[in-house]
Amino acid sequence: MRSSVPWLRPVVALVIGGFFFVPLYLGIINTFKDPEQIRTNPLSFPEPLTFKNITTLLSRPDNLYWASLTNSILVTGLSIVVLTVLSATLGHYLARTASRWGRALMVLLLCGLMIPPQVILAPITFVLRAVGLMSTLPGLVLFNVGYYVPFGVFVFTGFMRSVPRELEEAAAIDGATRGQIFWRIVFPLLRPATASVLIFLGVWIWNDFIDPLIILGPSQGTTITTGIFRSVGVWRTDYGTIFSLMFMGTIPVLIFYLFLQKHFVKGLTGGATKG
């Protein structure tokens, strides 16, 4: 579209983008400011620029950052690895099963996409307590796997349709077992689907708040999100801790996202030419 005022679009875009950016700017800029300055003048530029908030956070005696970071990495990492394996295999089963039972199972799983955690959290605390996994990381991981498996299955079954069945049949004739066929031939072809499952679930589980809040509870330490929440509650005015914790807690997930995003695009275009 040719426009009579060519500068109008970039200027409008820049102004809207600028307004949209203000809360993000606030988050970045205040990490490097003196706590007193955060309180009195949140939008100003840091003067002087200080890393004191971050260094204080990293050397806290209660290990708030390192403990939360470890918990978040463990929970997110374990959850997405297990989820990828289970939903890729389940997705393969569903995509290759044309029976009525397979379709019913698919519908049952897709219903899981819209279930609010509120409906299941109370009974789950009961179940986890019964098997002794309440307030533990494995308990939270198990819950995550159950709760997010519908999304993984949804992505993998959709993508399985682009993998030709003949490929699997050829391998079966050559004598490969079902497991070999799947892990050696099919799974590598599903890379774009794997990447998007890892990205979405990784970001969601890292940012999850209500589930670790209820399942981990106060005794077992915190994840990054519940750690931020508890700092807001306890040190209501300690902006230095809050802003540096938010900043340092977001950096890992941001790096993870940027790193996989490149793979994601590469995988998508690669899959398109291979298919």
Added chain:
Amino acid sequence: MLSDVAARPRKRPVVKRSRRQRRSARVWPRVWHFLSFGAPGVLIYVCFVLVPILVSFGYSLTNYNPFRVNTRFVGLQNYKTMLSDDAFLTSLRITTILTLIVVIVPNVVGLGIAVLLDRRGWFYNALRSVFFTPMVLSSVVISVLWRRMLQDDGPINDFLRAVGVHDPPGWLSDPDIAIYSIALILCWQMLGFCVVIYLAGLAGVPKELMEAAEIDGATPIRRFRQVTWPLLAPALTVNTVVLLISAFKIFDHIQVITQGGPGTGSTATIAFLSIQTAFVDNHQGYASAEAIVMLVTIAVLTTISLAVLRRREVNL
């Protein structure tokens, strides 16, 4: 030895099998496929989602309270109580307001921004990243940032005072306004998602169609309404359903920013209220009933909006 094998074609042993045996020979690989590939995922899903839903429904018919012993069956009493429970009715009203705003505003604004950014080059790529960033942030981080923005002495009110507004609104401290402030935060957070989906939709609009319409003398507005917009129907479906489901489940922002206040329940959404009832008041029977109502409402709304929006896609 090789020639020996080649000379004598291997004969398959012919064994007469009964019908049942033949059937089981066909079924067994499929059962094994399910057990090795399907079962682990299904098992965890059933244990941690389906069974808890049933248990939750069971709780909702009782007066269960983990710190009281005499749990008994009360039938539909919890559901009847809800009909005259002010806290519950308020939470329904608030959730409806929030959901309406969150379904409409990011959809409309997101479309506008997607059209604006539908250009190549580093400049537009950089701006896209700005709009996408909130998608990677935790709701908790977003809530803390916006709480600082909207506090009575926060940057927004400082700005309003500087331009001569003497009594700027208490964005989060005025019970009449707080829920709209929460809605604004959600719109900001969800905008990036809508922009991504619409940009993908716009990338799928064939160039030839637009050129044909241009040659036929259609104005840009007409081209958008009659070529682009109908082709964006699938994007609209995805955005609307995702916004609907996420708006209805809002909990994090309320927990971090307002705790349901200011005043009594002015921002207590149904998701917040049911967690509060379950884990603070410990009325798990009643809380389960609230959660079940929430689940049914989401299911009905999603099904209806999917049916309506999908029909629009088919009619193209």
